[in-house]
Amino acid sequence: MNLQTVLDRKGMTRYHLSKISGVPKTTVLDICSGKSSIEACTAKTVMLLANALDCSMEELMKLDSSNYHPQTGMPKDETHYERNLPSYLQLSINQMQQSWEHLDTGKKDLHWDLNWSELNADINAAESNQEISADQAWYLRDKYLRMERNS
Numbered sequence: 001m002n003l004q005t006v007l008d009r010k011g012m013t014r015y016h017l018s019k020i021s022g023v024p025k026t027t028v029l030d031i032c033s034g035k036s037s038i039e040a041c042t043a044k045t046v047m048l049l050a051n052a053l054d055c056s057m058e059e060l061m062k063l064d065s066s067n068y069h070p071q072t073g074m075p076k077d078e079t080h081y082e083r084n085l086p087s088y089l090q091l092s093i094n095q096m097q098q099s100w101e102h103l104d105t106g107k108k109d110l111h112w113d114l115n116w117s118e119l120n121a122d123i124n125a126a127e128s129n130q131e132i133s134a135d136q137a138w139y140l141r142d143k144y145l146r147m148e149r150n151s
Contacts, residue, residue, distance in 0.1 A: 001063055002032075002034075002063050003028075003031050003032050003038065003049075003060075003063060004032040006053060006055075006063070007032070010053070014028045014029055014032050015028075017049070017052055017053070020052045021048045021049050021051065021052035021053075022048050023045055023048050023049055023052075027041070027045065028049075033080065038060060038061060038063060039061065043057075046060055046061065078139055081132075081135070081136045081139040081140065082139075082140075085126075085132065086126055086131050086132075088122055089119075089122045089123065089126050089131075089132070089140075092115070092118050092119040092122040092123075093119060093140070093144055095111075095115045095118070095119070096115045096116060096118075096119045096144050096145070097144065098115075099111060099112040099115045099116070100144075116145060119140075119144060119145060120141070120145055123137050123140050123141060123145075124137075
């Protein structure tokens with residue numbers, strides 16, 4: 001279990017936790033996204049979060065961090081990159097998924113190149129407009145356009 005799971009079970013948002021705990025919103029966001037770990041927080045931050053969540057500091061410190069990469073601290077499961085996408089981007093993803101389903105089963109899809117180009121353009125637009133992060137954009141390109149990121 002991680003902090004986001006605790007929030008989900010309590011029906012609490014990250015923003016609400018930040019407000020009632022007094023912990024900066026960016027800190028709560030970083031912990032929930034895996035960018036930071038609870039273990040790296042100060043005792044004061046852990047205490048404020050524990051009080052707001054009505055649990056002990058020890059319980060909070062025991063939250064499972066095995067779902068995170070040890071080097072980067074980022075979640076191993078990257079599906080969080082697909083949350084809260086702009087509606088136009090989600091529509092393009094859905095269309096591209098349908099095209100891939102056709103191709104992967106050996107059927108022809110006359111709109112594959114159109115859907116691929118449209119999704120690529122929508123990912124670029126969302127990234128340029130700062131609606132999604134660069135990491136999110138590359139996750140989407142990798143998963144739905146089957147592109148590889150050059151190092």
